[in-house]
Amino acid sequence: MDEPPETGITWRAFGPAAFTDAKREGRPVLLSVTTPWCRPCREMDREVYSDPEIAARVESSFVPVRADGDRRPRVRDRYTMGGFPSTVFLTPTGELLTGGTLFEPDTFRDVLDRVEELWAEKGADAGRVPRSLRASPPSATVTPAVLGEIESLLARQVREAFDPEYGGWGTDAKFPLPATVAFALKRAPEYATRTLDPVRQHLLDTADGGFFRYAGARDWSDPHREKLLDANAALLDAFAAAYLHTGDGAYRDTAAGLVDFLTGTLRSGEAFGASQIPAEEDYYRLDPSERQGEDGPGVDGTVLADRNGLAIDALLSHYAYTDDERAREYAVRALDHLDAALIEDGVVRRYDDPGAPTGLLLDQVRVCRAFATAAQVVDPDRVEVATAVADHVIDILRTDEGFLDGPGEGAGLLDRPLYPIDASAELANALVDLYVLTGAERYWEAARDAVGAFAGARERFGVEVAAYATAAARLSGVLRIDVATEPGSDLHRAALRVADHEKVVRVGREGAPRPPDGLPSGTARAALAGTESEPAETPGELEARVGEVLAAEPED
Numbered sequence: 380m381d382e383p384p385e386t387g388i389t390w391r392a393f394g395p396a397a398f399t400d401a402k403r404e405g406r407p408v409l410l411s412v413t414t415p416w417c418r419p420c421r422e423m424d425r426e427v428y429s430d431p432e433i434a435a436r437v438e439s440s441f442v443p444v445r446a447d448g449d450r451r452p453r454v455r456d457r458y459t460m461g462g463f464p465s466t467v468f469l470t471p472t473g474e475l476l477t478g479g480t481l482f483e484p485d486t487f488r489d490v491l492d493r494v495e496e497l498w499a500e501k502g503a504d505a506g507r508v509p510r511s512l513r514a515s516p517p518s519a520t521v522t523p524a525v526l527g528e529i530e531s532l533l534a535r536q537v538r539e540a541f542d543p544e545y546g547g548w549g550t551d552a553k554f555p556l557p558a559t560v561a562f563a564l565k566r567a568p569e570y571a572t573r574t575l576d577p578v579r580q581h582l583l584d585t586a587d588g589g590f591f592r593y594a595g596a597r598d599w600s601d602p603h604r605e606k607l608l609d610a611n612a613a614l615l616d617a618f619a620a621a622y623l624h625t626g627d628g629a630y631r632d633t634a635a636g637l638v639d640f641l642t643g644t645l646r647s648g649e650a651f652g653a654s655q656i657p658a659e660e661d662y663y664r665l666d667p668s669e670r671q672g673e674d675g676p677g678v679d680g681t682v683l684a685d686r687n688g689l690a691i692d693a694l695l696s697h698y699a700y701t702d703d704e705r706a707r708e709y710a711v712r713a714l715d716h717l718d719a720a721l722i723e724d725g726v727v728r729r730y731d732d733p734g735a736p737t738g739l740l741l742d743q744v745r746v747c748r749a750f751a752t753a754a755q756v757v758d759p760d761r762v763e764v765a766t767a768v769a770d771h772v773i774d775i776l777r778t779d780e781g782f783l784d785g786p787g788e789g790a791g792l793l794d795r796p797l798y799p800i801d802a803s804a805e806l807a808n809a810l811v812d813l814y815v816l817t818g819a820e821r822y823w824e825a826a827r828d829a830v831g832a833f834a835g836a837r838e839r840f841g842v843e844v845a846a847y848a849t850a851a852a853r854l855s856g857v858l859r860i861d862v863a864t865e866p867g868s869d870l871h872r873a874a875l876r877v878a879d880h881e882k883v884v885r886v887g888r889e890g891a892p893r894p895p896d897g898l899p900s901g902t903a904r905a906a907l908a909g910t911e912s913e914p915a916e917t918p919g920e921l922e923a924r925v926g927e928v929l930a931a932e933p934e935d
Contacts, residue, residue: 386424387434390445393454395790401442402471407498409441412455412465414448415679416605416654419481420464427487436491441468449653449683450730452739453785456799457512457792468494473791474506512795515780517835521827526851529830529837533848534566540842541570545598546577548842554593555582555610557617561880562845564617564624575621578614579633586667587676588640589655590614604657606676608645608686611637616693620880623700634697641690642709647680649716651690654679682720684727687713688745695749695756699875707757714753717746718764725767739785741802743772748809754816755884756875757866762816769813772806773825781832782806800844803829807850815859815883827854849881856908858882860925863898870903873918877905877925907931 391397393410401408411428413420427433437443448455448463459465460478466487467478476494497505519525537559540548547553555578563571581599582591589611595601615637622630645651656677662670694710697703721728727742729735750765776783781798788794810826813819830851840847859882860874866886874884898904902914905924910931912924 386428387431388428388437388443390443393444393446393451393790397442397444398471398473398790404442406440406442406471407476407494408444408469408471408473409437410444410446410454410458410465410467410469412446412448412458412463412467414463414654415681416449416607416656417463418605418657419462423464423466423481427482427484430484433484433487433491436488440491440495442471449679450681451736452685452729452741453736453789453793453797454791456784456797457509457795466490469791470503470506472503472506473793474503474508476505508792508795512792512797516798516800516832518780518832519834519837521831521834521854523855525834525837526830526855529834529840529851530566530848530855532837533562533840533842533845536840536842537563537567537570537845541573542597546573547599548574550597552593552595553597553599555590555614555617556842556845557610557613558849559842559845560617561620562849564620565879565881568624571617572621572625575618575630579618579629583633583636584663586670588636588644590637604660604663604676606640606655606657608641608651608653608683609689611640611645612686612690612693615641615690616696619693619697619700623876623880624878631701635701635703638694638697638703638706638709641694642705645678646709647678647682650682650687650713652678652680653683653686681730682716684717684721684729684742685739685745687717688742688747688749691717691749692745692752695752696880699756699872702872710753711757714749714761717749722746722764722768725764725769725771727768736785738771738775740772740776740782740799740806741784743768743776744802744806744809747772748805748812751809751812751816755812755886759866759885759887762813765809765813766817766819769810769822769825773821777825777828782829798832800833800847803832804844804847804850808846808853811850811853811857812883815857816885823854826850830854853881858925858928859906860884860903860921861896861898861906862886862903863900864903869918870901870915870921873921874903877922 446454458467460480462480464481466482468476548556560571560574577599581594582602589606591602592605592607592610593603595603615634618630618634641651644655656679658674658676662673662675691710691713694706698707720731726738727746728737729739729742747765747768750761754762782803784797784799787796807826807829810822814822858879862871862874864870871886899914902916903921904914905912905928907928910928912928915921915924
């Protein structure tokens with residue numbers, strides 16, 4: 380069980396026992412979903428839950444339950460109120476009564492009054508199940524026309540929703556949206572670079588390293604100081620891809636700085652910690668020289684599978700584009716750690732604890748893609764772990780409606796199906812990689828199913844789901860480069876540096892399982908949409924072969 384912070388309340392773990400007690404005692408549940416990096420969570424603990432009167436009321440009228448949203452993402456995704464802390468009142472069966480985020484003491488007393496009155500009047504009949512847990516995804520048959528439409532619709536959204544004055548997307552709070560940047564790099568590159576530039580200018584902590592999570596205002600001011608591993612890993616990937624496409628050394632240098640942050644500040648054993656916990660705001664107003672000796676940020680060293688998978692993938696991509704040996708070294712260390720500590724027979728454990736959740740979709744997907752990227756960049760045999768992890772997803776989490784976010788069991792509403800579009804998009808992209816690497820049709824079919832599960836809503840998509848459009852585009856055709864040499868050869872390095880971050884590179888000696896089809900040893904070739912080039916013997920020849928297959932691609 381996670382250790383809750385000290386408050387005036389004895390918190391229970393989210394699990395069957397707490398809900399059983401609530402039912403037996405006829406009391407509603409007060410669920411507090413927090414994260415280690417959440418400053419308002421600490422504020423509510425200090426100002427609200429430590430108030431003796433409030434604590435006594437909660438203990439007498441409710442069953443208080445606390446869940447760590449980072450360690451228990453299925454709880455987070457079912458019960459979040461749009462931010463942290465999420466303060467949620469539930470029936471003893473886990474249905475929603477009401478909720479909110481951060482409350483002041485007097486407001487929270489009023490909320491307790493209203494919930495007690497509602498419970499006395501209606502009891503469990505007042506509960507409801509969120510719509511996301513009642514509706515199946517809006518599916519549609521996946522055809523080439525539908526795939527092309529998804530890509531073109533999102534490309535149009537990237538242009539139309541762009542903020543021409545400040546960069547990025549949105550008119551209020553601004554998030555970096557690295558997956559949207561990555562999608563735009565191939566389809567609307569100006570919008571990608573005009574977003575990365577203000578992100579670097581306003582959200583990068585130039586003193587301590589790393590990017591803050593988001594800005595509270597349209598002009599990128601009011602940065603929220605938490606630094607999450609997954610957000611920084613995704614930005615590392617985006618800046619590295621921007622360097623690949625533009626050759627601009629400023630993007631390479633920013634990516635290199637993120638490598639330092641991940642492998643230094645966030646390093647946790649052989650892998651990477653989940654987040655940097657922000658200091659008080661006054662700390663960030665100090666000059667770098669004045670920060671020495673002050674109470675600075677802390678680090679949550681929990682090694683979370685999904686965030687580490689994303690970090691490994693980004694580090695390996697950066698290494699592939701730049702030969703940064705530090706990135707490769709730490710990526711391989713973390714890869715080996717995941718393999719030894721968190722993966723067993725294709726099942727991924729969220730973190731290294733016997734009670735940690737297992738088999739969650741996003742954990743499986745990001746770990747799968749990390750090993751698939753490693754198979755392209757450092758060692759083709761790494762694909763074996765990737766396929767085992769993907770096979771578990773297909774065998775256990777695939778339904779007629781789509782892919783579940785995890786095993787359909789648990790307390791509260793955890794047994795209700797949830798089909799997340801973001802994780803499904805990442806799954807589809809990982810499965811396209813595996814299909815190209817292995818030739819196994821089941822991965823292509825499963826990728827098509829993951830995209831098809833949401834294709835019926837394609838007209839309603841916004842820029843936030845650009846990774847989904849990337850998956851649709853790659854199902855229409857992905858650039859493949861085969862290299863019949865040892866990993867690390869000049870030809871292999873040239874293949875990795877072809878200016879398309881969505882490509883797949885198959886590397887292996889002649890006669891090895893990858894690449895197949897008798898490619899002569901010491902050569903490489905490019906293929907796209909049924910067009911396959913002649914073998915190339917030098918990096919310059921390979922560049923020409925790539926140009927040939929791209930020129931042969933049919934116009935839209």
